[in-house]
Amino acid sequence: MNRLEVCFTLHKEINRAELSRIIRLKEQHCPRGYASHLRWINENIRDGDIHVTVKEDGCLIAYMGLIWTTVSRAGERLDFLGAGNLYVCKEKSAMGVGRFLLDSVGAYLLYKNVPSILLCRENVSDFYIKRGWNPEKPSDIYIGGQKTDCCLLSYQAPGHWHMAVHIDRSF
Secondary structure, three states, X not given: OOOEEEEEEEHHHOOHHHHHHHHHHHHHHOOOOHHHHHHHHHHHOOOOOEEEXXXXXXXXXXXXXXXXXXXXXXXEEEEEEEEEEEEEOHHHOOOOHHHHHHHHHHHXXXXXXXXXXXXXXXXXXXXXXXXXOEEEOOOOEEEOOEEEOXXXXXXXXXXXXXXXXXXXXXX
């Protein structure tokens, strides 16, 4: 594997060509159609949210989104970066690119001193746990008022996770 470059770009600063490359990468894993991905981005991503990309020789090979979200738990409302949509180019699968991306995101979160949450399916939670994410066991998880059965993991976010958790928006 050649030298990898990681970039953290605010949504308001991302150009149309880069956004198109991100959507094409997502399409490799979730073939819902370009327009569907673009519509989701337009409806859910805000100017202050962050696109994290990994490039090899200038080519996009991995992506993750960091989305500002508000979490209500145990009677308190806290701002978190919701980490999600981790995708690695199929040709680079199982080559450590996802680990590199997640380690880079972890270093960013530590540097910025920002807590983060991540929602995933149970069958992939070990990947994140091995990279320093902590499994939490809230009684229930709601995203925008809708109950979900995802696993919730946190990064530098100690606290009361045993009660119901309400997340204000999808990420």
